[in-house]
Amino acid sequence: MTYVNGYATRYLEHGPPDGKTLILLHGIGASAERWSRVIPTLSKYFRVITPDIVGFGYSDKPTVEYTMDFFLDFFTGFLDNLDVSKAIVVGSSFGGHLATEFAIRHNRKVDKLVLVSPAGMMRTSTPTLDGYIMAALYPTYENAYRAFREMAHDPDAVTEEIVMDFVNRMRLPNAKYAFMSTLLGMRYAPKLQGRLGKIISPTLLVWGDSDRMIPVQYAKEYNEIxxxxLVVIKNCGHTPYVEKPMTFNKLILKFLVRSDQ
Structure with a gap:
């Protein structure tokens, strides 16, 4: 636990303390635990830091406007607290949107960037996203189970643990408010188009070919970096690190090692 701009922030840390730092940023409505299937392997090679982004998980959920500027202030403060001057940043969905904006505005602080089906380009919703929003607002087991199965290519990848973790967290005080305010903050965030050229770090885009939440067609919008x-994982939905953790780790490690040469 650390305090960032006065907000209690929970985070997990694995791997060698003196290793190169790798930050994992989860999606909207998620928490650090979403990365649990890939952390054991990644932490063999890196100091892996996984925060519950403010407003989510078991970090504070203040009654503020969850704008992109608010999240950027949080993330820069979080890195300062942990004395991280430069890191590999991996962001999924909403976390990918935040990672992209951070790499645009603080490009010298990003060593390498990995964007996993990032949000930020989609201007209209999808039925899958609508179902996920419904599950966040009405967090019953049935709603969450349906939403997570719709997000995955293989519905069997959705475990009871994943569903119950989401339901329990969305029932926490202010969790629904933070979720909806973040959706608005993303919608009214500065447009990424025309600014992606400011990203100077090597960047890997990872997408599932069966992603119905943020379809793979949006990948081409990032050509400006x-x-x-881009690597597209076959038979995979919105969260490759949950559905295909071994494939995901192999891709990431290949990219990170190759970029070092």
Whole structure:
């Protein structure tokens, strides 16, 4: 636990303390636990830091406007608290939107960037996203179970633990408010188009070919990042690190090692 701009922030830390720092940023309505299937392998090579972003997980959920500027202030403060001057940043969905904006505005602080089906380009909702929002507002087991199965390529990847973790967290005080305020904050965030050229770090985009939450067609919007490549994982939905953790780790490690050469 650390305090960032006065807000209690829970985070997990694994791997060698003196290793190169790798930050994992979860999506909207998620928590650090979403990365649990890939942390054991990644932490063999890196100091892996996984925060519950303010407003989510078991971090504070203040009654504020959850704008992109608010999240950027939080993330820069979080890195300062942990004495991280430069890091590999991996962001999924909403976390990918935050990671992209951070890499635009603080490009020298990002060593390498990995964007996993990032939000930020989609201007209209999808039925899958609508179902997930419904599950956040009305967090019953049935609603959450349906939403997570819709997000995955293989519905069997959705465990009772994943569903109950989401339901329990969305029932916490102010969790629904933070979720909806973040959705608005993303909608009214500065447009990424025309600014992605400011990202100077090598960038890997990872997308599931069966992503119904943020379809893979949006990947082409990131071509503007100068040193970027896209890998599409077959038979995979919105969260490859949950559905295909071994494939995900292999891709990430290959990219990070290759970029070091």
């Amino acid at each position: 100068p040193d970027s490549e």
